[in-house]
Amino acid sequence: MTPSTNLPASYESLNLTHIKLSHHPASPQVTPVIIITLNRPEKHNAFTPQMADSLTKAYQMIHIDPRVKVVVLTGAGKMFCAGSDLDVGFGDGKGKAVDFRDIGGRVALAMHRCHKPTIVAMNGSAVGVGMTMTLPAAIRICHENSKYGFVFTRRGLTIESCASYFLPRLIGFSRAMHLITTGGVYPPSSPYFGDLFTTILPDATQVLPHSLELAQNLSENVSSLASSMSRALMWEGAESPEAAHLLESRVFHHMIGQRDYKEGVASFLEKRKPCFESDPTIMSSPHYPWWSEVAIGREPTASNLNSKL
Structure with missing residues (x-):
């Protein structure tokens, strides 16, 4: 994915398998808030390779689209999401393990690296990859009477979607160990989840409207650049207070030279809504990324063993 990728005039016009994209509020043009809906209700939105491809493609476009916040x-x-579609399965386990990439992990990484934050409106129960793929999101909102769980060990599987990285960092190792070891399914109020869900609502029909209200608020009042850099500082933070001080200082110094800082102060003093326009794909700190990214491409193979070169 490069900055020259063609962006759609309307996300609603995209024909992506097993998901649906919508503008909010309803509009023929792209809006700052985009709704991505897992769209296999007859299968309880069970996860498939096609759904993974569609989600990855959608997030890669949104990542570089300045119109979306x-x-x-x-x-x-x-x-x-009922987890992976077990009727489809995961293949036969043949081939080299070093070349295998779990499909949930591709989605999790696309969401994690997207400059735009995700709010997950968990309008019903979720298990397996239906849980793990939401872990890179900024906010999770759920339904009080639905059930949630990391059921992998009860299916003879290990966790995926980068959950071994995200889950313990979100809720602590003790709670994560309990959830993964038991493979149990619990209500969202269970102490095992800690504060994984930031809001728990009594009526399932409230979840999406509440999430959209919050998303609209963020799109109107929060700088995409400041939000993206701040989330990256937390996920890819330094290893000591002193190193964090140095890193944060460098990024902060970059931010005070940006238009969004000047606009944020001016709008506050003038008691009006801000108009943040800095594009994170262009205006990110020159130190970004400040970590060494791990290459996840498959290992190369020889294309012509008979070559004399």
Whole structure:
């Protein structure tokens, strides 16, 4: 994915398998808030390779689209996601393990590296990859009477979607160990989840509207550049207070030279809504990324063993 990628005039015109994209509020043009809906209600939105490809493509476009500020991810029907579609499965386990890439991980990384924050509107129950793929999101909002769980060990599988990185950092190792070891399914109020869900609502029909209200607020009042850099500082932070001080100082110094800082101060003093326009793909700190990114491409193979070169 490069900055020269053609962006759609309308995300609603995209024909992506097993997901649906919508503008919010309803508009023929692209809006700052984009809704991504897992769209297999007849299968409880069970996860498939095609869904993974569609989600990855959508996030890669939104990542570089300055028109979009926030993503709301939700599910069609009464369930958010029933996990992987076990009728489809994961292949036969043949081939080299070093070349295998789990499909949930591709989605998690696309969401994690997207400059735009995701609010997950978990309008119903979710298990397996239906849980792990939401971990890179900024906010998770759920339904009080739905059930949630990391059921992998009960299916003879290990966790995926980069959950071994995200989950313990979000809720602590002790809670994460309990959830993964038991493979249990619990209500969102269970102490095992800690504060994984930032808001728990009594009525499933409230989840999406509440998420959209929050997304609209963020799109109107928060700098995409400041939000993206701040989230990266937390996820890819330094290893000591002193190193954090140095890194934060460098990024902060960059930010005070940007238009969004001047606009944020002016709008506050003038008691009006801000108009943040800095594009994170262009105006990110020159130190970004300040970490060494791991290459996840498959290992190369020889194309012509008979070559004399």
